[in-house]
Amino acid sequence: MTVRRLAEIQPDSFDFTPENRAWVDRQIRKYPEGRQASAVMALLRRAQQQNEGWVSKPAIERIADILGMPYIRVLEVATFYTMYNLKPVGKHFIQFCGTTPCVLRGANDIKAVLERRVGPMDGISADGNFSWLEVECLGACCNAPMVQINDDYYEDLTPENFDKLLDDLAAGRPVQRGSQTGRRTSEPAGGLTSLTTWYGADGTEDRFATLHEQDNEAVLTAADRDPALTDALEARDTQSEPNHGRAAAEKAGQDRTQADMGHGGLDGQHAPAGGNARPEGSVADTGTRTDDPVGTNQIESGAVHASDPASDSDRQEQPPKPSAEADRGETGPGSPKAGPDAADKTA
Numbered sequence: 510m511t512v513r514r515l516a517e518i519q520p521d522s523f524d525f526t527p528e529n530r531a532w533v534d535r536q537i538r539k540y541p542e543g544r545q546a547s548a549v550m551a552l553l554r555r556a557q558q559q560n561e562g563w564v565s566k567p568a569i570e571r572i573a574d575i576l577g578m579p580y581i582r583v584l585e586v587a588t589f590y591t592m593y594n595l596k597p598v599g600k601h602f603i604q605f606c607g608t609t610p611c612v613l614r615g616a617n618d619i620k621a622v623l624e625r626r627v628g629p630m631d632g633i634s635a636d637g638n639f640s641w642l643e644v645e646c647l648g649a650c651c652n653a654p655m656v657q658i659n660d661d662y663y664e665d666l667t668p669e670n671f672d673k674l675l676d677d678l679a680a681g682r683p684v685q686r687g688s689q690t691g692r693r694t695s696e697p698a699g700g701l702t703s704l705t706t707w708y709g710a711d712g713t714e715d716r717f718a719t720l721h722e723q724d725n726e727a728v729l730t731a732a733d734r735d736p737a738l739t740d741a742l743e744a745r746d747t748q749s750e751p752n753h754g755r756a757a758a759e760k761a762g763q764d765r766t767q768a769d770m771g772h773g774g775l776d777g778q779h780a781p782a783g784g785n786a787r788p789e790g791s792v793a794d795t796g797t798r799t800d801d802p803v804g805t806n807q808i809e810s811g812a813v814h815a816s817d818p819a820s821d822s823d824r825q826e827q828p829p830k831p832s833a834e835a836d837r838g839e840t841g842p843g844s845p846k847a848g849p850d851a852a853d854k855t856a
């Protein structure tokens with residue numbers, strides 16, 4: 510990694526275009542008051558995109574002014590990350606990975622092509638089309654060696670296919686992103702070595718999908734032929750519906766038991782009929798709270814049962830059982846013993 514300095518020749522000024530300024534304002538609004546500096550990286554990247562691929566000194570100062578930061582703080586960010594170019598670059602900016610896995614797979618041969626075709630690192634080719642920079646691992650080691658050109662990755666490079674890639678880019682011809690050898694994503698270069706039963710040696714089959722289609726087809730065909738099967742399927746689906754009536758009765762029973770225990774409301778005095786509010790200091794309210802025993806709250810708040818804190822806590826760890834009445838399902842919508850919550854559930 511070389512020392513990163515600002516370019517010697519700088520423009521006189523920089524400001525965001527009205528469209529980019531609107532974008533910048535949106536980014537800043539993402540952060541809480543006093544944390545606007547967190548938008549610095551996004552703003553630097555936008556400035557680079559607007560400024561033909563590099564960040565100038567006036568751009569750094571403008572961003573610092575917008576974010577209320579000292580200039581040196583923004584300069585530190587811009588010089589730390591290689592994603593920010595501090596001097597003009599070619600139309601196609603190439604980031605060449607020179608880290609060990611890529612080097613073991615022939616990156617030095619790719620570097621030789623760059624030096625031959627573009628010139629020394631940091632320079633711009635005579636036609637203005639290319640410039641390049643050596644960077645650390647770009648995270649595509651499985652398809653090494655590779656380069657990033659502007660925003661895209663080009664992988665499985667050889668001196669030959671890389672030469673052709675540069676020819677096509679210079680001529681404005683369409684190029685293939687990703688692997689240059691036809692490899693699918695990061696599968697083994699010679700085709701699949703596992704799961705070939707399902708996906709085929711070339712990875713183009715998908716037996717899971719085929720079986721799924723066949724399965725659906727079989728069910729549909731059988732149902733078409735036999736109306737009784739359709740009825741049976743519908744009956745099965747109906748039976749598997751959850752029993753909402755019983756669930757509501759159980760819920761109402763639990764709520765009433767809690768209310769009876771003095772857990773019906775935040776102050777223990779104003780419990781709703783269904784008793785569905787959780788008391789302050791309950792296990793359910795605090796998860797691990799142990800410093801505010803429920804019994805103490807009840808005594809202070811004048812709840813019906815001013816019980817021993819320890820025994821009350823014990824009782825909370827045991828889910829209250831629904832009453833026999835609720836078990837029989839007698840507590841339903843409209844019943845004076847059921848709260849509004851129960852009515853909602855059974856509606």
Ligand code: FES
Nearest residue numbers: 606611646649650
């Ligand atoms: S080492 Fe080159 S992409 Fe990781």
